[in-house]
Amino acid sequence: MSQPGWYPDPYGTGSLRWWDGENWTERLNPEPDRPPRLPRRERPQDTGSAGGTHDAAPHAPTWDRAPSVPSLDVHVRGLRLHADDQGVAYGDVSLAWPYVEWVAYWAAERPAAPGHVPGTQWVFQAGRYPFRGGPRVEVVIEPGALPGRAAGPDGEPERVWGRLIQLCQEYAESRLVEELAARVRAGESIDVAQGLTVHPGGVRGDRVSLSWSSISTATVDRGRVWIQQAGGTAPILYVPQQNPNAVLIPALLARLKY
Template sequence: MSQPGWYPDPYGTGSLRWWDGENWTERLNPEPSRPPRLRLPAQEQRPRDEIEDTHYAAPHLQQPTWDAGPVAQPLDVTVRRLHLYADDRFVAYGSASLAWPHVEWVAYWAAERPAGYGQGARTQWIFQAGRFPFRGGPRVEVVIERDAVSANPGPDGEPEHVWGRLIQLCQEHAERRLVAELAGRVRGGESVDVAQGLTVHPGGVRGNRVSLSWSSISGATVDGGKVWIQQAGSGAPVLYVPQQNPNAVLIPSLVFQLRH
């Protein structure tokens, strides 16, 4: 993909994203009504001593866009010499596989790893989906790095594109159900633990010694490796959970559904 233009967003937003001929930009078409705070992995080279172990926000809108987004096509590539396949029924990587209706938690993020242990600085795109218990239950985990993907020439050979396709399939076939199930339990009067650090209940949310009612919450965003709950009025983030925690990426959509 060398020609600049609008292409289906590899980050799974359901919009088109502008490809400038070398890199994905932050321009979306159509623009979401409330754009996410999204940091794309930096393309430029930085001095090695300036590179930190930085986590990037996975692409995830404040408002659900599943109904508006196109159906994702199956993904069939080789990553680290293991077969990765995902479609509308299941995801499989190597010897591990999981049907989307059986998925109970998901997590995905990108991280820039500093140089060390004989390796240069590198970006990793991580995707996980599994069943509880989080430590010990069945899961599919894919870690994608530059030059680790083998596929036919084209976008499916690009690690960010593969990662985005996985996320899109997960959003369409697992996240919509998970968010609906969690929201239904809360509306039914339950207090639900989400992302190992946030309790969502009929009156609002609480975590890390902070409690917020629904009327005091303006929304949730993903930024800097954390999912932030924002306070109404100021819009300041006052409560967060790490993005790598199971189902943390569901929080923006869950908060949106329960606030409306």
């Protein structure tokens, strides 16, 4: 797909997204006036099947218990992917968890294109600023990217992606959330996920401002992080899940709200 144009959104919003010839942009058509009502989330963190829901990787960190996620060592597209309590490495690029400054992960539906069949891609990124130009580890996992591996916890693309996210949550996200929360408590206004400003009085973004008392919850769903107003039936703010540190928003808001 090389020609700019409107195509079905690979991030699952149900709208069309503008492809500029090289990258997916933030332009949606149509852009909904208000996001749809969120479904309740009561399923377990791991659905156990690559054919299940595509946001099945765990979004609820387990920071208050002893780390228990085993290391990951597989080959993706012929390159070694290794992650443990020290860091993550893919091919010839590696990052230690203490030096990671932003993370992003999401599942995308890849549309059919010349030379490509439609299917799900599970994407994981971790890096240092600047976001465009700084060092990063980026892994795209999809059916066929793990040739020769039997089905099972280490052989299914979604399971590998979920394990990678669990390690990131254990060893990087807890630190990032605490560092961001400390800056806000100290009086700073910080930009999170390139679209949401978090400040001592609450949050603001997309011409909407919410105080801490008026925020109910934040939820990761359908490729976006949604923020819901207390007493409302639908979220009124969202940030694309692929933006740097968007996945930290639910935990960050919980740290600052209570």
